[in-house]
Amino acid sequence: DQQVKQNSPSLSVQEGRISILNCDYTNSMFDYFLWYKKYPAEGPTFLISISSIKDKNEDGRFTVFLNKSAKHLSLHIVPSQPGDSAVYFCAASLTSMGAQKLVFGQGTRLTINP
Amino acid sequence: DVKVTQSSRYLVKRTGEKVFLECVQDMDHENMFWYRQDPGLGLRLIYFSYDVKMKEKGDIPEGYSVSREKKERFSLILESASTNQTSMYLCASSLLGLWATEQYFGPGTRLTVT
Incomplete structure (x- = not known):
């Protein structure tokens, strides 16, 4: 039972344009949502997060939008740069025994074309 | 900067061998986690620990065990690798x-x- 889904395995975008990565979830108890970026042969690195009580969070070129009624979040990257080419994972957070457990989506491979 | 190190980047083992994967963090974090990443499945939580000698099963604990004897170190054990x-x-x-x-x-x- 996949609680967090990224339905697009890959996305190709022209440099300078907007990249939009999407994520859907099923569990309404998730309290935070995060995006991670992963380069080959490296561990994922945190990119941006949003609390379930907000609908938008912005950090430089990155903006995350949360639509709770649709159980959907998206990551916008504007403008897209070649260094943004990576696999992006969305994750949702649940509290368990004092630890914030993360449930990850399958990932979307973003390719930025020059 | 937070640093999390893992004992090996690449490991080749034979079926039935006992395998130890070591992880060390240097930021005095209470929580530690082990995931596995597979194509099309994203990251899946195997075990986590919220304190020394404490452990909790994640989503796919079968075939694995863990050990946390010191705060900075969290080991993943495959009792009989398959x-x-x-x-x-x-x-x-x-x-x-x-x-x-x-x-x-x-x-x-x-x-x-x-």
Whole structure:
């Protein structure tokens, strides 16, 4: 039972344009949502997060939008740069025994074309 | 900067061998996690620990065990390795607290079981 889904395995975008990565979830108890970026042969690195009580969070070129009624979040990257080419994972957070457990989506491979 | 290190980047083991994967973090984090990453499945939580000698099962604990004797070190043990445990293994750590959602990842260990 996949609680967090990224339905697009890959996305190709022209440099300078907007990249939009999407994520859907099923569990309404998730309290935070995060995006991670992963380069080959490296561990994922945190990119941006949003609390379930907000609908938008912005950090430089990155903006995350949360639509709770649709159980959907998206990551916008504007403008897209070649260094943004990576696999992006969305994750949702649940509290368990004092630890914030993360449930990850399958990932979307973003390719930025020059 | 938070640093999470994993003992090996690449490991090749035979079916039936006992395998130890070691993870060390240097930021005095209370929580530590073990994930495996497989294509099309994203990151799946195997075990986590919120304190020394404490452990909790994640979503896919079967065939694995863990040990946390010191705060900075979290070990993943494959008692009898099988070919379906060939995967990328990622360790992560985080602070304790409801607001502490961000997890910091190590570079990963690519394990091949033949």
